[in-house]
Amino acid sequence: MFETIDFALGKDGVAVVTIDIPGQPANTITERFRDELAEIVERVAADADIRGVVITSAKKDFVAGGDLKEIVRTLSRELSVADARDMATQMSPLLRRLESSGKPYVAAINGSALGGGLEIALACHHRLVLDNPRILLGLPEATLGLMPGAGGTQRLPRLIGIASALPLMMKGTLLAPEAALAKGVVDGVLSVEQLLPAARAWILEHAEAQQPWDKKGYQVPGGAGFADVELGNLFNLTATQIARDTGRNLPAPIALLRAVAHGTCVPIDAGLHIESCEFAKLVLDPTACNMVRTMFVNKGELEKLSRRPKSIEPASIAKVGVVGAGLMGGGIAHSAAVAGVQVVLLDATAEQALAGRQRLADEFAKRVAKGRMAQEAADAIMARIQATSDYAEFAECDLVIEAVFEDLQVKTGVFAQAQAFMKPGAILASNTSTLPITDMARDLNTPDGFIGLHFFSPVDRMPLVEVVVGQQTSDTTLAHALDFIRLLRKTPIVVKDSRGFFTSRVIAAYLQESLAMLGSGVKPALIDNAARLAGFAMGPLALLDDIGMENGYKSSLAERAALGDAWNEPAGFKVQEMFCATLNRIGRRCGKGFYDYPEGKRALWSGLGEVYPALSVQPDVEEIKKRMLYIQALEAARCMEEGVIGNAAEGDVGSILGIGFPTWTGGVFSLIDTVGGTAFVTACDELADHFGERFRPSSWLRQRAERGERFHVREQ
Known part of the structure; x- marks a missing residue:
């Protein structure tokens, strides 16, 4: 019995391998999974009654790549060269054995296949994907400070050509099923009813399977090597772009370029060795660990509200007030309305409030004109935003955010007017970037319901919110403020009150x-x-x-x-x-x-x-x-x-x-x-x-x- 894989052999001799990593919402490549997949590959190769294998998933995704937390734990150790080499060859030899075993493998991709997940699919001899636009396929490792390390830099270029594959890997582009089919990354896009039967049928039609790059006379589509003028220009241009865009601070893009440029010049086994060497160098560089830990592991934990006080019931924030219809206030109103929240946008005069609302409408109109937004969606968002100069409109708001000038007297005047109409239990927040929260809370009726929510401009594009906890801010206020930030799909950090806070x-x-x-x-x-x-x-x-x-x-x-x-x-x-x-x-x-x-x-x-x-x-x-x-x-x-x-x-x-x-x-x-x-x-x-x-x-x-x-x- 396997822990991470269900192995079911049908009467037709086709085995269905269903990946289901226990205790995880998404399948990731763990040590146990690698060991069990290796065991299955050897069993299949040795058993003449097994005609081939379909690889699919029991979860909503196919395989989401490596376990980032495990990667950080590994990279944060002091690694030797031997450790780096071992890490670089954890998966690649296994997938090489899979594709060269003589038995056909089909990837029935019923969810997103990212990083190592797509590399597993690329090692299969045929790839079919479920017709679902939410499914994404790609090799985004370069955006994490790493590079594909299980054959992706070698198989994808050999499959669709260097000119098509290199930009996808450099940018970490994620393809929906139809786009992946158009690029040649997959061989078919099928309905849920068709997916597994079609995968079985392909195996039954192919007694043996061999990858194109293992066949005599194979040529990389579009050519390979440095003698080709167009490829030489592509390599030179890519290297120049990397230097321009990264200031030579990121080692991953140039390592990826070297792996592709040099690895595709030689047979696949030599190319995989080149990839492993480049990957090992990145493992020894602290950049990868730093980027993965901060931008993916720690950012993800904060977005799950790891700093939220426990045992406090989640807030139901249906309506918010925003004081100040300028760039910051308008941006906050925009983000809240996009999240489905009703917004009361207030300014000193009705004309100023309406002007602020109109700026948002104009911005949405530009997006509609460029085809980036449907008119119906824009209309629905704008319908949630009410412009006013009357503080009495805050009576039903669950949260009111002040976003006026960075002047203590102006802000305290706003607070006095807002709290006169706010309902009991509603949160009052300041978007201040420097002024101490505790000082501003002194004259409030309920200082325990006051908190700092420091947004960054432009609010609709900047993902961070700095949550400032004053001396009297209650845990309930903090918890519910964090609930609001999650509703906006932004990333919170929680800081203690002081002049200037942290950022x-x-x-x-x-x-x-x-x-x-x-x-x-x-x-x-x-x-x-x-x-x-x-x-x-x-x-x-x-x-x-x-x-x-x-x-x-x-x-x-x-x-x-x-x-x-x-x-x-x-x-x-x-x-x-x-x-x-x-x-x-x-x-x-x-x-x-x-x-x-x-x-x-x-x-x-x-x-x-x-x-x-x-x-x-x-x-x-x-x-x-x-x-x-x-x-x-x-x-x-x-x-x-x-x-x-x-x-x-x-x-x-x-x-x-x-x-x-x-x-x-x-x-x-x-x-x-x-x-x-x-x-x-x-x-x-x-x-x-x-x-x-x-x-x-x-x-x-x-x-x-x-x-x-x-x-x-x-x-x-």
């Missing part, structure tokens, strides 16, 4: 350091280009122009007023002051900032060099990158020391999803672990000696480094 503090450190560099004579183009090379989506000066220089400046002024003598002037404050108070160049919105915007295009302001003359000798790019990355990691460590962020998982997810910290690092805390605590502290001390005490690590961080204490514990 704003970390990104402020980055922006202030960049302004300090500008003020000291580092060329602005060098600053922004170095940031992109480090893995940021855009340079900090361009980012400041886009979000508006005055926001950070006003925040600094408010902090100075609140803290008095305890205020520490940020490193780039004088540059902020120069641009906001003297030059009145506050960003793209007014058409001028660090950049000018002739005809909507971005061009560095020619007068920058006069305001901040460039140093005769510019710093090294690597030094600039280090300053940008390390100052954020240091601020994140301070947040953990102060208890603002509770664990490294949330800090890493928050830094990547909320403020665009480079994905390849795995996040701020993963970066420190990757560098190594002692090496990180030493490097920060050197930066402090050259650029200021803001880089000086705290005693808490030094002691952690001395103890060899990591933010993410290594598996034993």
Whole structure:
């Protein structure tokens, strides 16, 4: 008897292997599954009465690939070269044995086949997929920091050609059944009634089976090798695109390219060996572990509301109020309405509220015009949004979110008016990015029902919500706020109340350091280009122009007023002051900032060099990158020391999803672990000696480094 597979041999000699990994909602490739599949392959090869095998699934998916949690546990250990080689050859030889055993195998794909799941199907001699548009097939490993390691880089190009296969793997493209059929990835798309009978019939019609690449005279469709001009251009273009898009920070895409380019030049067995070697190199690189752990395992746990207080009944949030119909408020209203929630969108006047609603309608109209949305869907969403200036309309709301200017007096005025009409038990939330929640809750009737919900702009595209818990915020309020975030299909992190919370503090450190560099004579183009090379989506000066220089400046002024003598002037404050108070160049919105915007295009302001003359000798790019990355990691460590962020998982997810910290690092805390605590502290001390005490690590961080204490514990 098998634990992960049901093996049923029919009277016609066709065996049906049904994958059903116990205790998991989806089939993943486990060690037990590999062992049992290997046993079945040998049994089938040795038994003359077995004519062939149909592989299918008992779950809604076919096989969802490797077990990501198990992958992280493995990669987080200190692996030797031998360990990496063993990991790289866990599945590939088994699938090679399956396809070369002489018996026909058919994949009856009745659910999504991703990563290793599709690689199993590719090793089969025939592939049939259920006619269901929700089913997806693909090899998305490159998006995880890995690459296909069970033959995918060799079989897919040999099946559909390099020019078709390479972009699919590079982008991690997921294909619906009809698209997979059109590409040649599968051989048929069938109904549920037809799937298994057709698979059986194919086996009965093929006494023996051999893959095309095992037949004499086989040629890769479209050719292979470096002599072909078109393929050579494709390889060169792909390598250039990888360098441009990743800043050479991600090892997986280039490893995948090498595996395809070199592996398809040689026979399949040699190609599989090349793939395994490239995969083993990635296993030894910390990037893969960092990315998988943060972007898939930890992100997934947070989306399952791992921080939600237990034993509290789920909230039923049917109607929400949003105060402020600007970009943030409108974005929150948009996301809630898309999720099926009724929305009351309020602003100071009915005209402003209606204008905010109209902006949303205009956005949906553009999507409809481009064929990205049906008119009926747009109409249904807009029907859920009511524009008003009357706070009495909040009477039936389960949650009211304030999204007005970052001004304490304005916000407290909103709270006073909103709570006068809100029903008992309704949650009041602030979208503040910096102001302490506890301070704002002091004059509220029910401070235990008040919480911070910090969304990020543009709200409809940014997946993170920073949930800020004040001193009096109740567990019920937190639980129900998290229920709302899950309803929006966003990712929450929970942080303790403080000025700036977590994400704003970390990104402020980055922006202030960049302004300090500008003020000291580092060329602005060098600053922004170095940031992109480090893995940021855009340079900090361009980012400041886009979000508006005055926001950070006003925040600094408010902090100075609140803290008095305890205020520490940020490193780039004088540059902020120069641009906001003297030059009145506050960003793209007014058409001028660090950049000018002739005809909507971005061009560095020619007068920058006069305001901040460039140093005769510019710093090294690597030094600039280090300053940008390390100052954020240091601020994140301070947040953990102060208890603002509770664990490294949330800090890493928050830094990547909320403020665009480079994905390849795995996040701020993963970066420190990757560098190594002692090496990180030493490097920060050197930066402090050259650029200021803001880089000086705290005693808490030094002691952690001395103890060899990591933010993410290594598996034993």
